[in-house]
Amino acid sequence: MAKVVIFGVLDTAELAHFYLTHDSDHEVVAFTVNREYLKEATFWGLPVVAFEEVETLFPPSEFKFFAPMTGRKMNKNREKVYLDAKAKGYEFISYISSKATLFGNEIGENCFILEDNTIQPFTKIGNNCVLWSGNHIGHHGVIKDHVFFTSHVVLSGHCVVESYSFFGVNATIRDYTVIAEGTLVAMSASITKNTEAWGVYMGSPAEKRPTPSYKVY
Structure with missing residues (x-):
């Protein structure tokens, strides 16, 4: 406490x-x-x-x-x-819902993980991440610092999510995919291959848009 x-x-x-x-x-x-x-x-x-x-x-x-x-x-x-x-010298708590499903995962500080998230075995989550309700986080993955998942995102197994990435509702990511730093995956987008840093990806299959993510969100 x-x-x-x-x-x-x-x-x-x-x-x-x-x-x-x-x-x-x-x-x-x-x-x-x-x-x-x-x-x-x-x-x-x-x-x-x-x-x-x-x-x-x-x-x-x-x-x-x-x-x-x-x-x-x-x-x-x-x-x-x-x-x-x-x-300023503060230590941080993380909140992990009692209604989330975990398997002894390594999770960093200042994370906010809400109900109905399933985080499969051998997946690690870094510091300062948010997982809103209802996501599926596949096995043997790595989610680095300062990442935001909205809801009902499916991140398949063995994915790597680099820092500053953002996932819209109902996004789907294929297994063994690398989500590059600062990637914005739009609502309902389907990612089937590695992304490029600070890219915005929309559609199914997703295509990269010309405007960088830091100018969009």
């Missing part, structure tokens, strides 16, 4: 508060946002404090951190908060 400070006061932070409260041994004690977005003093009956001074009010020696953010800017926003909080 840890006493946890959550970054954010929007939907994802609200959901994190719900899941941690109802499906973990952790205790949420506060929320934090960048000072420019600090509009209310409380959220869900808990204090909201400026991120710029959070370590003085909730010292890293006593509290842990959770930043369950969206994949905007190809996960770069979430990476920045993760690294900034780490620089």
